[in-house]
Amino acid sequence: MIMHGKATKSKMKIHKPGWQGLGAESKGRTASRWLMFVIGLCLLSCLKPDLLSQSNQKAGTLKNPEKPVIALVGGTLIDGTGKEPLPNAVIIIEGDKIKEVGPAGKIKIPAGATKIDASGKWILPGFIDCHIHLATETSKLEYYQDSNSLATLRGLQLMNMYLRCGVTAVRDVGSPVEVMQALIRAQRNGYIDSIRLYPCGDLITITGGHGYSMHGSLAVDGPWEWRKAVRQMYAAGFKHIKISPQFTLEEAKAAVEEAKMLGLHITAHGGGFSDTIPPTMTKIAIQAGVECIEHLNEMDDEALDIMAERGVYNVPTLYTYYASYQRNDINKFLIEKRGWSMAMHETLFKKAYQRKIVMGIGTDANGQYRELYPQIYFEEMKYFQRLGMSPMEVIVCATKNGARILGLEDELGTIEPGKAADLQVLKDNPLKSFDNLGQPEIVLLRGKIYKF
Numbered sequence: 484m485i486m487h488g489k490a491t492k493s494k495m496k497i498h499k500p501g502w503q504g505l506g507a508e509s510k511g512r513t514a515s516r517w518l519m520f521v522i523g524l525c526l527l528s529c530l531k532p533d534l535l536s537q538s539n540q541k542a543g544t545l546k547n548p549e550k551p552v553i554a555l556v557g558g559t560l561i562d563g564t565g566k567e568p569l570p571n572a573v574i575i576i577e578g579d580k581i582k583e584v585g586p587a588g589k590i591k592i593p594a595g596a597t598k599i600d601a602s603g604k605w606i607l608p609g610f611i612d613c614h615i616h617l618a619t620e621t622s623k624l625e626y627y628q629d630s631n632s633l634a635t636l637r638g639l640q641l642m643n644m645y646l647r648c649g650v651t652a653v654r655d656v657g658s659p660v661e662v663m664q665a666l667i668r669a670q671r672n673g674y675i676d677s678i679r680l681y682p683c684g685d686l687i688t689i690t691g692g693h694g695y696s697m698h699g700s701l702a703v704d705g706p707w708e709w710r711k712a713v714r715q716m717y718a719a720g721f722k723h724i725k726i727s728p729q730f731t732l733e734e735a736k737a738a739v740e741e742a743k744m745l746g747l748h749i750t751a752h753g754g755g756f757s758d759t760i761p762p763t764m765t766k767i768a769i770q771a772g773v774e775c776i777e778h779l780n781e782m783d784d785e786a787l788d789i790m791a792e793r794g795v796y797n798v799p800t801l802y803t804y805y806a807s808y809q810r811n812d813i814n815k816f817l818i819e820k821r822g823w824s825m826a827m828h829e830t831l832f833k834k835a836y837q838r839k840i841v842m843g844i845g846t847d848a849n850g851q852y853r854e855l856y857p858q859i860y861f862e863e864m865k866y867f868q869r870l871g872m873s874p875m876e877v878i879v880c881a882t883k884n885g886a887r888i889l890g891l892e893d894e895l896g897t898i899e900p901g902k903a904a905d906l907q908v909l910k911d912n913p914l915k916s917f918d919n920l921g922q923p924e925i926v927l928l929r930g931k932i933y934k935f
């Protein structure tokens with residue numbers, strides 16, 4: 484991610500779920516205190532899985548007792564798998580899931596289904612942004628005046644903006660814990676109605692490390708503190724972990740081991756963005772066993788080879804780098820001493836593509852770059868195409884690969900039976916041009932129709 488300004492660290496307090504405080508009660512000596520404790524524990528056992536399931540947000544968990552049926556007919560289907568488009572397709576949606584998909588004539592439309600005529604239009608899965616910071620401030624002034632309440636509303640604004648554009652899921656790789664919890668709980672309680680959110684909570688870094696000064700980071704040192712930080716994110720209800728340099732191999736390994744033990748997905752910021760972060764960081768993260776590397780920063784062929792061999796994913800975030808170079812906002816040391824340029828990121832992209840490394844679309848537009856939303860998502864898709872991918876390959880990156888990177892390939896990302904009913908209907912053929920992406924006529928999210 485990109486950092487702006489060198490603000491003094493004003494550490495946001497990590498939000499601990501209320502039940503953690505129950506430990507103190509166990510010290511009570513009276514029977515009634517013990518009784519309270521036991522009742523508390525019973526409540527805890529009810530509450531904790533519920534909290535976890537919120538962050539998991541598995542497709543199909545919304546209450547939908549009547550399971551309305553929708554038939555999307557006549558459109559050309561691009562299902563996200565990379566298969567040839569299917570003209571005159573029929574897609575049957577039941578509740579929040581896709582039930583059947585096939586050519587007209589082969590799929591029976593159930594009686595009573597709400598029929599949507601998509602003739603002449605194009606149907607795609609909802610897009611996925613694998614690298615976003617929903618809550619980050621737009622300026623230094625806002626940084627100092629910020630609150631979690633304001634950050635929550637800022638996050639919601641971006642989520643709703645994305646919904647209108649056909650981006651139906653995001654992985655947040657560093658935002659304050661309390662903000663992410665509020666957005667997820669508000670969705671679950673029906674206070675808000677927006678896209679799917681898969682947060683990491685605070686990104687984990689070292690004292691003074693990359694991301695240290697941002698709201699939404701947790702600074703820890705030494706393997707046991709790194710383990711504890713992962714446990715804290717787990718306890719806060721998150722299923723994804725993001726680690727950020729600098730870290731020693733011992734620290735990264737401790738985080739990865741802990742994440743895997745707790746069934747969490749773990750990704751790492753790759754390479755530096757400052758003169759003090761050595762390029763070896765990416766290799767350390769890969770050796771430690773992370774599932775994904777964020778950005779394509781300064782790495783050698785060996786690192787790419789190991790990524791390809793081990794199936795480590797990558798989220799290049801090219802356009803935000805492009806914008807940073809344009810605005811002269813890249814650390815001069817990296818340009819002058821380490822030879823950074825857009826050409827470096829582009830070469831790495833081509834090498835990753837040659838090695839068939841699974842890549843996803845991520846935006847990472849923080850601070851002053853936040854104004855680039857929502858268009859930056861589609862600019863990133865165009866960048867992939869300019870660097871040699873076919874339009875169909877890029878669409879797979881935005882859909883199926885995004886779901887793989889989120890660890891949700893069985894639930895999201897493609898239009899196939901059993902998957903989440905998250906899709907978009909476009910007026911123009913995206914295989915001809917990406918220019919009109921972001922303006923869907925209809926978005927279906929969890930099987931619910933949104934028309935714009």
Ligand SMILES: [Zn+2]
Nearest residue numbers: 484485656847
């Ligand atoms: Zn980032």
